[in-house]
Amino acid sequence: MKNPVICTNSEVCERLLPRPPSASPQARDDDRGWGSSLKTCALCVSVLFNLAFWYSSAPQQVALAPPAPAAAESSWLSAAVQAAETAAMRSCSGHGDVFIDTVLVGSDGAQICECHECFTGPDCAVPIPDCAADADSGDPQLFEDYWRRHPEMGTVVTPGWYRMGYQIRDGQSMNFLNNALEAAIQELHALTGNAVTEGRYIVLGTGSMQLINAAVHSLALQQPNVSNVVALAPYYGAYELQTKIFSTANYRWAGEPERSSSTSLNGGPVIELIASPNNPTATIQEVPSNTSGVVVYDHAYYWPHLTAITKAVDNDIMLFTLSKITGHAGTRIGWAIVKDLDLSVKMMNYVFLNTLGVSHDSQLRATQLLHSVVKSYTRPTMSPEKGIFHYGHEVLLARWARLEAIFSKSSRFSVQHIETQHCSFFGKKSAPSPGYAWVYCERDEDVDCSEVMLRANITGRAGMFFGSSNRYVRLTLLRRQTNFENLAAHLSVLVSQG
Numbered sequence: 001m002k003n004p005v006i007c008t009n010s011e012v013c014e015r016l017l018p019r020p021p022s023a024s025p026q027a028r029d030d031d032r033g034w035g036s037s038l039k040t041c042a043l044c045v046s047v048l049f050n051l052a053f054w055y056s057s058a059p060q061q062v063a064l065a066p067p068a069p070a071a072a073e074s075s076w077l078s079a080a081v082q083a084a085e086t087a088a089m090r091s092c093s094g095h096g097d098v099f100i101d102t103v104l105v106g107s108d109g110a111q112i113c114e115c116h117e118c119f120t121g122p123d124c125a126v127p128i129p130d131c132a133a134d135a136d137s138g139d140p141q142l143f144e145d146y147w148r149r150h151p152e153m154g155t156v157v158t159p160g161w162y163r164m165g166y167q168i169r170d171g172q173s174m175n176f177l178n179n180a181l182e183a184a185i186q187e188l189h190a191l192t193g194n195a196v197t198e199g200r201y202i203v204l205g206t207g208s209m210q211l212i213n214a215a216v217h218s219l220a221l222q223q224p225n226v227s228n229v230v231a232l233a234p235y236y237g238a239y240e241l242q243t244k245i246f247s248t249a250n251y252r253w254a255g256e257p258e259r260s261s262s263t264s265l266n267g268g269p270v271i272e273l274i275a276s277p278n279n280p281t282a283t284i285q286e287v288p289s290n291t292s293g294v295v296v297y298d299h300a301y302y303w304p305h306l307t308a309i310t311k312a313v314d315n316d317i318m319l320f321t322l323s324k325i326t327g328h329a330g331t332r333i334g335w336a337i338v339k340d341l342d343l344s345v346k347m348m349n350y351v352f353l354n355t356l357g358v359s360h361d362s363q364l365r366a367t368q369l370l371h372s373v374v375k376s377y378t379r380p381t382m383s384p385e386k387g388i389f390h391y392g393h394e395v396l397l398a399r400w401a402r403l404e405a406i407f408s409k410s411s412r413f414s415v416q417h418i419e420t421q422h423c424s425f426f427g428k429k430s431a432p433s434p435g436y437a438w439v440y441c442e443r444d445e446d447v448d449c450s451e452v453m454l455r456a457n458i459t460g461r462a463g464m465f466f467g468s469s470n471r472y473v474r475l476t477l478l479r480r481q482t483n484f485e486n487l488a489a490h491l492s493v494l495v496s497q498g
C-alpha cells in the first residue's frame with residue numbers, strides 16, 4: 001500500500017486533529033489546548049500507545065517520591081548568570097567569542113577566544129595575512145552584531161528540568177510545536193505582512209531543510225503514481241541533493257520542469273520546488289498558474305531586510321526559516337505553512353519519524369528571539385532604536401551598493417540586476433538588499449567562474465550546485481562585516497586587473 005497513513009476514520013480524525021487557527025482569539029485558545037499546529041496522527045498515537053505500554057508493563061514505583069526541595073534562593077541562577085556574563089564580557093578584539101562552553105584554555109586557566117576566520121592570537125587581535133575571503137556558505141553571521149548590541153533581547157535561561165520529555169507537555173500527545181512559538185510565528189508574519197497564517201496549519205521542522213523533504217515525501221504519498229520532483233535552474237542546491245538521496249519508490253528527481261509541455265513529465269505527477277526570493281538570484285518567482293503539479297514555495301528570504309514585501313503570500317505549501325530572519329541558523333528551526341490538513345499530518349508524521357519532534361530548547365530560544373523582534377516594533381518605547389529588519393536591510397543595502405560599484409568597473413564580470421520595489425513593511429521604495437551575488441564570467445576562457453575567484457583568493461559556490469553553468473558563481477553577502485570587507489578588497493583587486 002502506498003499510503004501508510006494515518007487518519008482513515010474521519011470521526012477519529014475529527015477528535016485527534018484540531019482545526020487550523022482561526023481569527024477568533026477564543027477559538028485560537030481552544031485550538032492551542034490541543035496544540036493547533038501539530039495535527040496528531042494515528043501512527044504517532046500508536047507509537048505513544050506502545051511507549052505507554054512499555055512504561056505500564058515496567059515495574060512501577062508505588063509511592064511517589066516527595067517533591068524536591070525548592071532550590072536555594074536563586075543561587076543556581078546567579079551562578080549561571082555569572083558564567084554567562086563572564087564569558088560575554090571577555091574581550092576578543094571584536095574578532096572572536098568566548099561562550100560558556102568554550103573549551104580552549106590558556107596557561108592561566110582562563111578561556112581563550114574562539115577566533116573568527118582570518119584572525120588569530122589569544123584575543124583574536126592578530127589578522128592572518130593574505131587570508132582568503134570565504135564567500136561560500138550562506139551562514140547569516142551578519143546578525144551577530146545586532147544581538148551582541150541587544151543582549152537583553154535574545155537571552156533565555158533554561159533550567160535543567162525544562163521540558164525534558166519527548167512530549168512538549170503531559171497529555172499533548174505528538175504536538176511538537178510549542179504554543180508560544182506558534183503564536184510568535186503568527187505575530188511575526190502579521191507584523192511584516194509577508195504571509196497569510198490564518199486558517200493554516202503550521203508544521204515545525206528541524207530547520208526548513210528538514211521540511212523540504214518532509215513536503216516532497218508527503219506530497220508523493222498523496223499521489224497514486226511516482227512523482228517527479230523538479231526545480232527551475234538556478235535553484236537552491238539542496239532540492240536536488242535531498243531528493244536524490246532520500247528518494248523512495250514514490251518520487252524521484254526529474255531535473256527542470258517542462259513548462260512548454262501540456263502533459264506532466266512522463267505522465268507522472270509533478271512536485272515543483274521553488275524559492276522566492278530565489279537562492280541564488282534573489283528574484284521573486286512564481287510558477288505559472290497553468291502549470292500542472294503541486295508547488296512547494298520556499299520563502300526563506302521573503303523578509304523585509306532581504307527583499308521588498310509586496311504582498312502577503314498565500315500559497316498552498318510555504319516554507320520559512322528562523323535562520324534568515326534572526327540569523328540563528330544553528331538553532332535549526334523552520335516551519336511550513338500548509339493549507340491542506342492531510343498534508344500537514346503527513347509532514348508532521350515525517351518529522352516525528354525522522355527526528356521525533358523538534359528540540360524544545362531550540363523552540364524556547366526561537367520564541368524569545370521572535371517575540372523580541374515583534375516587541376521591538378510594537379513597543380518602540382521599550383525597544384532598541386532600530387529593529388532587526390531595519391538593521392539587516394541597511395547592512396545589506398550598503399553591501400550590495402559596494403558590490404555593484406566594484407562590478408560596474410568590470411567588463412569581465414557581471415552581476416544580477418534586481419528591481420527596486422515598494423515595500424509595504426517599510427512603507428517606501430526598497431532598493432535591493434539581497435543575500436547573495438550571482439556573478440557571471442563574461443570572457444570565453446573563464447568557463448569556471450569559481451576557479452577564477454579561487455585564483456583571486458575568494459571561495460564562492462559554483463553554478464553547478466544550483467543546476468546552472470559553472471560560468472556562474474554565488475558569493476554570499478550574509479556573513480560578518482570583516483568577511484565582507486575582505487571579499488570586497490579581493491574583488492576590487494581582481495577587477496582592477498582588467
Ligand SMILES: Cc1ncc(COP(=O)(O)O)c(C=O)c1O
Binds near residue numbers: 138208209320321323
Ligand atoms: C532557499 C533556502 N531554503 C532553505 C534553506 C535551509 O534553511 P534552514 O537553515 O532552515 O535549514 C536555505 C539555507 O540556506 C535556503 O537558502
